[in-house]
Amino acid sequence: NAGVTQTPxxxxxxxxxxxxxxxxxxxxxxxxxxxxxxxxxGLRLIHYSVGAGITDQGEVPNGYNVSRSTxxxxxxxxxxxxxxxxxxxxxxxxxxxxxxxxxxxxxxxTVV
Amino acid sequence: GDSVTQMEGPVTLxxxxxxxxxxxxxxxxxxxxxxxxxxxGEGLQLLLKATKADDKGSNKGFEATYRKETTSxxxxxxxxxxxDSAVYFCALYSGNTPxxxxxxxxxxxIA
Numbered sequence: 001n002a003g004v005t006q007t008p009x010x011x012x013x014x015x016x017x018x019x020x021x022x023x024x025x026x027x028x029x030x031x032x033x034x035x036x037x038x039x040x041x042g043l044r045l046i047h048y049s050v051g052a053g054i055t056d057q058g059e060v061p062n063g064y065n066v067s068r069s070t071x072x073x074x075x076x077x078x079x080x081x082x083x084x085x086x087x088x089x090x091x092x093x094x095x096x097x098x099x100x101x102x103x104x105x106x107x108x109x110t111v112v
Numbered sequence: 113g114d115s116v117t118q119m120e121g122p123v124t125l126x127x128x129x130x131x132x133x134x135x136x137x138x139x140x141x142x143x144x145x146x147x148x149x150x151x152x153g154e155g156l157q158l159l160l161k162a163t164k165a166d167d168k169g170s171n172k173g174f175e176a177t178y179r180k181e182t183t184s185x186x187x188x189x190x191x192x193x194x195x196d197s198a199v200y201f202c203a204l205y206s207g208n209t210p211x212x213x214x215x216x217x218x219x220x221x222i223a
Contacts, residue, residue, distance in 0.1 A: 097207060
């Protein structure tokens with residue numbers, strides 16, 4: 001049981017490049033979310049999904065896209081990377097909000 | 113909207129000292145409340161939770177009681193260890209969106 005798997009763990013991008021952060025869970029959780037963590041800001045919600053085919057925006061969605069074609073996978077796409085997107089990104093999943101979320105180990109992204 | 117406010121750190125304690133990290137919340141309805149811990153270089157781990165008023169969550173010597181009257185969920189531990197050094201996040205879930213987090217409190221425990 002791997003839990004929530006995020007790849008890659010580290011990435012450096014040039015301004016304007018695009019990329020996809022991968023997230024997969026093997027717990028058959030319906031709920032999945034993406035957060036970014038910045039110093040002094042805590043965790044801020046980017047996008048979330050309550051099931052396959054359903055996504056919604058969180059607090060800071062600009063510059064990011066998501067899709068949920070399967071229960072297991074919830075990739076996060078950066079359309080045109082900007083230095084302001086330098087952050088640590090966490091994916092999380094849950095079988096229901098009251099149970100709490102299981103987090104991946106994160107992707108540290110640097111945009112230069 | 114929903115929000116969580118927790119005490120700012122960093123908090124530095126000597127080993128075996130008593131720990132309190134304050135957390136208060138604003139939410140519609142009756143949220144579930146959580147404490148998460150993040151060790152250096154790692155993701156967040158669920159430490160404890162409480163889903164209704166007066167519930168006490170506990171784990172690894174940490175405790176927190178859901179106080180509806182004061183909208184609080186303070187984290188406590190009677191005797192901290194060096195291995196407890198980490199960042200602690202208070203969070204809530206009210207059914208509208210995924211978890212809403214506080215900004216985190218860094219705890220350093222010195223021997």
